[in-house]
Amino acid sequence: xxxxxxxxxHYENPRNVGSFDRNDSSVGTGMVGAPACGxxxxxxxRVNQDGVIEDARFKTYGCGSAIASSSLVTEWVKGKTLDQxxxxxxxxxxxxxxxxxxxxHCSILAEDAIKAAIADYRTKCEDVSEIGVQPGAQQAAKxxx
Amino acid sequence: xRIPIYLDYSATTPVDPRVVDAMLPxxxxxxxxxxxxxxxxxxxxxxxxxxxxxxxxxxxGADPREIIWTSGATESINLALKGAAQFYRDKGRHLVxxxxxxxxxxxxxxxxxxxxxxxxxxxxxxxxxxxxxxxxAALRPDTIVASVMLVNNEIGVIQDIEAxxxxxxxxxxxxxxxxxxxxxxxxxxxEKLKVDLMSFSAHKTYGPxxxxxxxxxxxxxxxxxxxIHGGGHERGLRSGTLPTHQIVGMGEAFRIAMEDMPSxxxxxxxxxxxxxxxxxxxxxxxVNGDMHRRVPHxxxxxxxxxxxxxxxxAIKEIAVSSGSACTSxxxxxxxxxxxxxxxxxxxxxxxxxxxxxxxxxEEVDYASELLQRKVSRLREMSPLWEMYNEGVxxxxxxxxxx
Numbered sequence: 001x002x003x004x005x006x007x008x009x010h011y012e013n014p015r016n017v018g019s020f021d022r023n024d025s026s027v028g029t030g031m032v033g034a035p036a037c038g039x040x041x042x043x044x045x046r047v048n049q050d051g052v053i054e055d056a057r058f059k060t061y062g063c064g065s066a067i068a069s070s071s072l073v074t075e076w077v078k079g080k081t082l083d084q085x086x087x088x089x090x091x092x093x094x095x096x097x098x099x100x101x102x103x104x105h106c107s108i109l110a111e112d113a114i115k116a117a118i119a120d121y122r123t124k125c126e127d128v129s130e131i132g133v134q135p136g137a138q139q140a141a142k143x144x145x
Numbered sequence: 146x147r148i149p150i151y152l153d154y155s156a157t158t159p160v161d162p163r164v165v166d167a168m169l170p171x172x173x174x175x176x177x178x179x180x181x182x183x184x185x186x187x188x189x190x191x192x193x194x195x196x197x198x199x200x201x202x203x204x205x206g207a208d209p210r211e212i213i214w215t216s217g218a219t220e221s222i223n224l225a226l227k228g229a230a231q232f233y234r235d236k237g238r239h240l241v242x243x244x245x246x247x248x249x250x251x252x253x254x255x256x257x258x259x260x261x262x263x264x265x266x267x268x269x270x271x272x273x274x275x276x277x278x279x280x281x282a283a284l285r286p287d288t289i290v291a292s293v294m295l296v297n298n299e300i301g302v303i304q305d306i307e308a309x310x311x312x313x314x315x316x317x318x319x320x321x322x323x324x325x326x327x328x329x330x331x332x333x334x335x336e337k338l339k340v341d342l343m344s345f346s347a348h349k350t351y352g353p354x355x356x357x358x359x360x361x362x363x364x365x366x367x368x369x370x371x372x373i374h375g376g377g378h379e380r381g382l383r384s385g386t387l388p389t390h391q392i393v394g395m396g397e398a399f400r401i402a403m404e405d406m407p408s409x410x411x412x413x414x415x416x417x418x419x420x421x422x423x424x425x426x427x428x429x430x431x432v433n434g435d436m437h438r439r440v441p442h443x444x445x446x447x448x449x450x451x452x453x454x455x456x457x458x459a460i461k462e463i464a465v466s467s468g469s470a471c472t473s474x475x476x477x478x479x480x481x482x483x484x485x486x487x488x489x490x491x492x493x494x495x496x497x498x499x500x501x502x503x504x505x506x507e508e509v510d511y512a513s514e515l516l517q518r519k520v521s522r523l524r525e526m527s528p529l530w531e532m533y534n535e536g537v538x539x540x541x542x543x544x545x546x547x
Contacts, residue, residue, distance in 0.1 A: 011458065017526050031545075033545065034544030035489070035544065036488070036489040036490060038454075038490075038493055039452070040529060040544070042531075059526055059527060059528040060528065061450065061526075061527040061529045062452050064454065066452075067526065
């Protein structure tokens with residue numbers, strides 16, 4: 001299988017590999033895919049008080065295209081608001097990386113991972129606001145302590 | 146040391162320089178047609194063909210008159226299975242084979258099914274070996290042909306063809322053995338085995354591609370229906386002008402195999418074991434197939450929590466085979482490893498290393514160091530590895546299948 005230069009670059013020099021503490025209230029975690037299908041992506045976003053994604057991390061079990069797709073979206077989501085990040089489409093990812101048709105599912109998975117991470121973060125916010133604490137405030141309190 | 150390093154000797158082997166030397170005169174001066182009976186060009190070619198037939202027969206413990214030239218093991222298998230099934234079709238319509246056979250056997254069996262035959266595909270045990278009781282239980286009064294490979298191409302395990310032959314002979318079942326991966330790796334004594342048909346290839350044993358042989362037992366005589374018709378060469382079983390240079394190459398390759406097998410195997414086994422020792426430093430490594438009933442040059446391992454295609458991409462400096470079909474749209478893990486009961490993940494992350502006559506210790510060291518480095522890098526990137534280290538049982542996780 002011949003990969004595009006961009007896929008090879010992301011595969012060989014993946015951006016933002018790693019993990020955040022998934023229990024941190026400013027972190028949203030999305031895990032999509034299944035080992036039996038050959039792809040599992042874990043995407044994490046750290047959201048600041050203004051609702052902007054200030055950092056992202058990923059870990060991916062999968063082929064070169066899956067690794068490249070997730071590496072690329074960690075770059076793309078940074079600096080975006082949650083609503084802006086929600087608008088990232090798999091077609092943008094596939095186009096940027098010049099994925100061959102058999103690898104389109106990697107870009108779909110990456111899109112799903114962003115949505116899952118955002119959904120996880122939003123669920124956390126709701127849980128927290130129910131007990132009357134803003135997620136950002138809690139984060140600030142933690143940092144101060 | 147030349148990069149990439151070739152560690153895929155079960156796919157094919159380089160032609161031994163001694164074999165090339167033996168072949169060249171038959172491409173130049175001695176170009177005659179072995180079927181030409183009226184001049185010395187033909188006589189020379191015929192002599193060379195018959196000498197090669199003796200060399201091939203010698204390695205297999207057969208009579209030279211039992212060897213038929215073909216274009217390779219795939220053709221031999223087609224001729225053996227279709228030829229025997231068609232000849233004995235009035236005796237019965239049932240054939241028996243094994244799920245882990247090479248596609249040349251499995252696809253031929255599928256074709257026979259389309260032609261009205263019935264085929265039983267037997268499972269293997271977790272070590273890749275056939276359960277003889279299960280094999281015996283599959284035999285029926287209308288079974289006419291059984292086909293089992295001597296050495297598996299993916300995991301290198303050696304089936305007990307001696308015992309299988311006993312079970313077949315007593316019932317008058319024609320027993321075919323695919324020995325493409327076996328020649329020069331394990332001793333074959335056809336004079337003692339109850340095998341009726343055996344397929345060989347030259348290019349897995351340091352001979353040229355495009356030439357193979359089929360052993361057809363004379364006593365008791367096994368009959369076949371020819372699949373290629375023409376000039377009546379090879380006693381009418383396989384027509385077509387004999388490729389003298391290819392045949393000479395196969396003969397020389399098999400002569401060398403016979404001479405060098407003990408020393409080659411000892412050296413190659415040491416290299417393979419050295420490779421396994423190096424790779425064993427990687428945690429969560431699984432060897433596929435039995436390690437004892439196995440050819441000395443094969444090592445098939447799975448690296449847990451690493452995806453196969455990304456692993457292959459990471460080890461471009463070595464030429465190995467992967468258990469996964471990367472180019473297909475659907476994820477298709479090796480059917481051989483699936484038959485051993487390996488999970489999709491493990492089957493998909495398998496690598497087959499096959500060392501050979503020209504492999505050096507330096508190359509093996511390079512390969513195991515490369516694997517250690519790359520597997521560890523990919524695991525750092527793998528969420529599954531992270532979960533495994535956190536003590537999560539991956540079987541209890543609810544995945545979002547896609």
